[in-house]
Amino acid sequence: xxxxxxxxxGGMTVAEAGRMGGKLVSEKYGAEFYEKIGKKGxxxxxxxxxxxxxxxxxRKGGKxVSEKYGAxxxxxxxxxxxxxxxxxxxxxxxxxSPEHPERPEEPDEGExxxxxxxxxxxxxA
Numbered sequence: 499x500x501x502x503x504x505x506x507x508g509g510m511t512v513a514e515a516g517r518m519g520g521k522l523v524s525e526k527y528g529a530e531f532y533e534k535i536g537k538k539g540x541x542x543x544x545x546x547x548x549x550x551x552x553x554x555x556x557r558k559g560g561k562x563v564s565e566k567y568g569a570x571x572x573x574x575x576x577x578x579x580x581x582x583x584x585x586x587x588x589x590x591x592x593x594x595s596p597e598h599p600e601r602p603e604e605p606d607e608g609e610x611x612x613x614x615x616x617x618x619x620x621x622x623a
Contacts, residue, residue, distance in 0.1 A: 510518070523531070543551065564571060 560572075
């Protein structure tokens with residue numbers, strides 16, 4: 499297994515090299531590249547192992563998450579997701595109402611709005 503520490507002579511770690519390579523690929527090919535290779539990998543895996551494989555690994559992952567965070571974890575995150583969808587629907591309705599004829603300002607091309615972070619809703623809390 500490759501070492502994660504500095505190499506003799508001041509070289510970069512395996513993690514640093516991977517991060518640097520990933521950044522360069524992302525800059526060169528964009529997000530669509532990762533989407534394309536992800537779909538290709540998923541199709542290849544489905545052909546090789548069959549659709550049951552995804553169910554099997556999903557159950558295995560779900561069991562590990564449940565053991566780590568407790569049985570109520572999925573209920574909590576599901577409730578938060580439902581609340582978020584409901585608030586987005588209400589926001590969309592209010593933007594379509596006659597009192598709010600203007601459209602929300604769109605971010606510049608390639609610019610994403612900062613994610614909303616609320617510590618009281620951290621997963622596992």
